[in-house]
Amino acid sequence: MTDDIMPGAVHDRKGVVLDPRTKLLLLLMISVFSWSSIGGRAGWIILPVITLIPVILLYFSRKWKGAVISTLLFLAVNLISYTDLNKLSGGVYYIILMIVGIFGRLMPCIIMAYYLVYTTTVSEFVAAMEKMHVSEKITIPFSVIFRFFPTVREQMHFIKDAMDMRGIKIGGKHSSKYIEYRLIPLMICSVKTGDELSAASLTRCLGGSVRRTNICKIGFGFPDYVIILILIASVAASVIVRLV
Amino acid sequence: MIEFKNVSFSYSNDGSANGGGCLKNIDLKINKGEAVVLSGESGCGKTTITRLINGLIPYYYEGTLTGDIIINGKNSRDMSLYDISKNTGSVFQNPRSQFFNVDTDSELAFSCENQGMPVEEIKRRIKETVELFGIQRLMHRSIFDMSGGEKQIIACAAVSVADPDIIVLDEPSSNLDMRATAELKKCIRIWKSQKKTIIIAEHRLRYLSDIADRVFYIREGRIENSFTFDELREKSFEELKSLGLRPVTDDQFKKAGNAVSESQNGLTLKNFAFAYKRSAPVLKIEECSIPFGQITAVIGNNGAGKSTFSRCLCGLVKKCKGIAEYNDNTLKRRDRLKKSFMVMQDVNNQLFTESVLDEVMISMEEEKNDKAIEILRSLDLEELSDRHPASLSGGQKQRCAIACAIASNKEIMIFDEPTSGLDLRHMYEVADNIRFVNSDDRCIIVVSHDLELILSCCTYVVRLEKGEVIEHYPLDSNGIGRLVDFFEEPFRSSSKDVS
Numbered sequence: 001m002t003d004d005i006m007p008g009a010v011h012d013r014k015g016v017v018l019d020p021r022t023k024l025l026l027l028l029m030i031s032v033f034s035w036s037s038i039g040g041r042a043g044w045i046i047l048p049v050i051t052l053i054p055v056i057l058l059y060f061s062r063k064w065k066g067a068v069i070s071t072l073l074f075l076a077v078n079l080i081s082y083t084d085l086n087k088l089s090g091g092v093y094y095i096i097l098m099i100v101g102i103f104g105r106l107m108p109c110i111i112m113a114y115y116l117v118y119t120t121t122v123s124e125f126v127a128a129m130e131k132m133h134v135s136e137k138i139t140i141p142f143s144v145i146f147r148f149f150p151t152v153r154e155q156m157h158f159i160k161d162a163m164d165m166r167g168i169k170i171g172g173k174h175s176s177k178y179i180e181y182r183l184i185p186l187m188i189c190s191v192k193t194g195d196e197l198s199a200a201s202l203t204r205c206l207g208g209s210v211r212r213t214n215i216c217k218i219g220f221g222f223p224d225y226v227i228i229l230i231l232i233a234s235v236a237a238s239v240i241v242r243l244v
Numbered sequence: 245m246i247e248f249k250n251v252s253f254s255y256s257n258d259g260s261a262n263g264g265g266c267l268k269n270i271d272l273k274i275n276k277g278e279a280v281v282l283s284g285e286s287g288c289g290k291t292t293i294t295r296l297i298n299g300l301i302p303y304y305y306e307g308t309l310t311g312d313i314i315i316n317g318k319n320s321r322d323m324s325l326y327d328i329s330k331n332t333g334s335v336f337q338n339p340r341s342q343f344f345n346v347d348t349d350s351e352l353a354f355s356c357e358n359q360g361m362p363v364e365e366i367k368r369r370i371k372e373t374v375e376l377f378g379i380q381r382l383m384h385r386s387i388f389d390m391s392g393g394e395k396q397i398i399a400c401a402a403v404s405v406a407d408p409d410i411i412v413l414d415e416p417s418s419n420l421d422m423r424a425t426a427e428l429k430k431c432i433r434i435w436k437s438q439k440k441t442i443i444i445a446e447h448r449l450r451y452l453s454d455i456a457d458r459v460f461y462i463r464e465g466r467i468e469n470s471f472t473f474d475e476l477r478e479k480s481f482e483e484l485k486s487l488g489l490r491p492v493t494d495d496q497f498k499k500a501g502n503a504v505s506e507s508q509n510g511l512t513l514k515n516f517a518f519a520y521k522r523s524a525p526v527l528k529i530e531e532c533s534i535p536f537g538q539i540t541a542v543i544g545n546n547g548a549g550k551s552t553f554s555r556c557l558c559g560l561v562k563k564c565k566g567i568a569e570y571n572d573n574t575l576k577r578r579d580r581l582k583k584s585f586m587v588m589q590d591v592n593n594q595l596f597t598e599s600v601l602d603e604v605m606i607s608m609e610e611e612k613n614d615k616a617i618e619i620l621r622s623l624d625l626e627e628l629s630d631r632h633p634a635s636l637s638g639g640q641k642q643r644c645a646i647a648c649a650i651a652s653n654k655e656i657m658i659f660d661e662p663t664s665g666l667d668l669r670h671m672y673e674v675a676d677n678i679r680f681v682n683s684d685d686r687c688i689i690v691v692s693h694d695l696e697l698i699l700s701c702c703t704y705v706v707r708l709e710k711g712e713v714i715e716h717y718p719l720d721s722n723g724i725g726r727l728v729d730f731f732e733e734p735f736r737s738s739s740k741d742v743s
Binding site (some may be wrong): 004120122123143144146147150151155156158159161162163164165166167168174177180181182184185188189192193196197198199200201202203204205206207209210211212213214215216 | 266298299300303304305324325326328330332333334336338340341342343344345346347348349350354355356357358359361362363368369370388389402406440555558560581582585586588590592593594595597606609634648652
């Protein structure tokens with residue numbers, strides 16, 4: 001038996017591994033830059049640059065499908081917002097402007113959140129929160145999110161099958177209730193799963209008064225420093241642009 | 245040692261001893277190192293007993309509790325849920341909802357981490373457990389990529405890492421196939437050799453027959469009977485059935501079974517093939533015939549391609565180009581989607597509307613109220629027609645799904661693991677439902693690893709392995725022998741491994 005079976009959760013994973021704290025910081029910065037005007041006149045270049053970070057990281061984590069989709073979204077939003085739309089007639093122009101305006105702001109956050117959820121394990125997240133001295137009362141509920149999305153995705157798959165068999169689809173019969181029919185079974189199952197999950201966690205000693213330990217080691221490495229530098233540079237750039 | 249002293253419990257707060265799962269004056273003594281099985285109908289209270297032992301009652305599920313539960317000399321009232329959990333490990337029924345983590349390594353460490361053990365100690369324990377259980381191949385994996393059986397083994401290993409004296413299992417095998425059940429049996433055998441006290445609430449008795457010491461039969465909240473397995477082995481199939489217990493030995497199984505009728509017509513499947521990108525085919529059936537007017541069981545271990553087979557047959561898999569032929573009709577994928585209906589393992593996923601009646605109505609070509617009521621009446625659901633589907637019991641939900649299938653005039657009906665986790669009476673109820681829909685112009689397929697269910701309603705068997713049909717036979721007395729042998733096989737090889 002070599003060190004190979006030893007848990008540590010991180011070292012065996014391929015590609016670039018970031019500290020969860022870096023990912024959280026990146027998520028925060030991307031959200032701030034896309035939803036506020038903090039970037040000032042430099043905002044138009046800062047936002048695409050930092051959005052590109054999770055897009056590239058997805059390739060390094062070998063999440064090919066997510067990587068390709070986010071690249072396409074990224075290109076689409078940026079190309080449209082830099083083309084001259086004035087030639088279009090009034091109505092269409094405003095609709096496209098609105099879609100790009102809203103989606104262009106949402107897209108960076110969605111890509112980053114996707115990267116965060118699908119490349120972080122629960123114990124890495126908990127370890128990161130512990131290092132930041134965040135209370136367990138906050139950490140534990142949030143950590144369930146990492147389980148929640150994959151579970152929901154599994155469930156959606158079954159529900160779609162069931163709807164296909166009953167001939168309910170967009171454009172088919174009952175299409176007005178399509179969303180309702182998709183969400184109701186999902187909600188019922190989520191509640192049940194949540195209940196069972198809480199019970200199971202409690203029997204695994206969660207919620208004791210003892211201080212938790214964590215076998216998962218996290219820490220900053222070279223890629224973390226590069227990203228943090230880029231973020232510092234972005235903030236610096238937006239401050240300088242204001243002052244000049 | 246665990247001792248129940250005149251324990252009564254009800255999930256309602258007013259103290260009335262009504263409703264499912266309540267207990268009445270239970271006196272019970274389980275010695276250290278003993279393995280006991282709690283059996284009985286769903287809602288009889290056996291899960292409640294396991295919850296009283298692992299502390300989820302009264303600390304998580306609320307209700308009215310009287311009497312005392314003494315665990316290793318301490319009254320459970322004087323302990324917190326955390327104190328109880330330190331010494332009690334639990335394995336639950338649903339492999340999908342008992343993991344806090346998304347990766348196996350963290351899950352194994354989870355309980356010890358919560359107890360604040362030093363990291364080095366946890367790593368040592370994990371290493372030991374991984375070797376003991378022989379699960380190197382399951383480490384460093386995402387729990388979402390694992391089969392139900394693998395998940396259940398990880399749940400057992402996670403309990404072992406924390407090394408409690410008492411282990412409680414609540415219907416651990418109900419979602420597992422035979423091979424996975426044999427793996428589960430190995431885990432229980434390891435605990436038994438470590439002198440752990442093991443309490444298993446379970447319907448399937450056979451896999452426990454050479455490990456467990458005693459069986460308690462619980463009925464309406466009371467312990468009605470207790471047996472040793474030797475006593476059960478002596479009994480005939482009919483005696484067990486009248487006691488509400490599932491069979492224990494091969495011979496008792498062979499007494500079950502159905503009359504087989506001949507049928508002429510068949511559904512012929514051609515070129516059913518499917519593979520995920522860049523991997524070996526999951527399904528490759530060149531030609532296969534499924535009789536009409538009979539109930540066909542599709543068996544095979546996990547990964548044999550059973551669920552892909554049923555999804556392809558229903559026309560849910562776009563990439564599967566196979567066709568089905570019957571009576572000179574050729575059914576392509578889209579035709580099959582219109583002609584077939586699958587009653588899913590988790591029926592909750594296929595009931596969408598606000599009432600049972602609506603559910604049936606949306607399935608009909610033309611929505612006719614009186615026709616819908618008629619179908620509901622035939623399935624004993626008429627008085628439930630205004631109820632919300634989510635409020636029904638498991639068997640009623642299944643009947644509701646069947647009603648939709650009948651309403652939509654589907655000719656091919658597939659039941660995907662319809663009895664996972666059901667007790668004997670409800671299993672027979674499902675068997676009745678399946679027999680009810682059987683007719684000469686329907687093709688009924690039951691995908692299952694429940695031997696008792698297959699014996700009590702099916703008349704034809706198709707066995708898949710590695711995506712191919714390797715045998716098919718009518719379930720006459722000869723066929724029953726073959727079937728029972730197939731289900732017994734994994735246990736024979738696993739008992740060799742241990743000895």
